[in-house]
Amino acid sequence: MTDRDTYIEKTKAKLDQWNAEIDRIKARAEEAQADAKIEYEKQLEEMRQQRDEAQSQLDEMRQASDRAWDDMKSGFDKAWSEIQSAFDQALARYR
Template identity: 40%
Template sequence: MSNKEAYEQKLQAKLDEMQAEVDKLKAKADEAEADARIEREKEIDRLEAKREEMREKLEEIRNSSDDAWDDIKTGAESAWNSLTESLDKARSRFKK
């Protein structure tokens, strides 16, 4: 397995884990009072947008040549860091 393939599998696994976390937050949002639910749904929408951005980066890596994927990796890592940060913020807000 090449480094590119290993990285693709790693990102896919992380995205799958992230989706499970988003699903948990959606369930919590459904249980919240109306005002809190609206705010939580907005937060989930932001998370899903960032997750989609990460999924697009993964597709770029999958479609890139073995020589070019390393350049795309930097953008993917930046997108992943942004997504992780957003998820951490959402988790802390949902605990309130």
């Protein structure tokens, strides 16, 4: 497996983890009272947006040529760090 494949698999695994966290919080939201439910839904939407942005970037990385991938990786690392931070902040509100 190439470094690129390993990188993509690690990123995919993190997205899978985020999907599981979103599902867990969604289950909590469904049990919450009306006021709390609104806040849950707001945070879930924020988390979904972060996840979708990360998925979009991962899709671009998968389709990039080897040469383009090398150029894209540093930009993706920076964007991924920002996305992960925002997702983790939203998730921390429910732990």
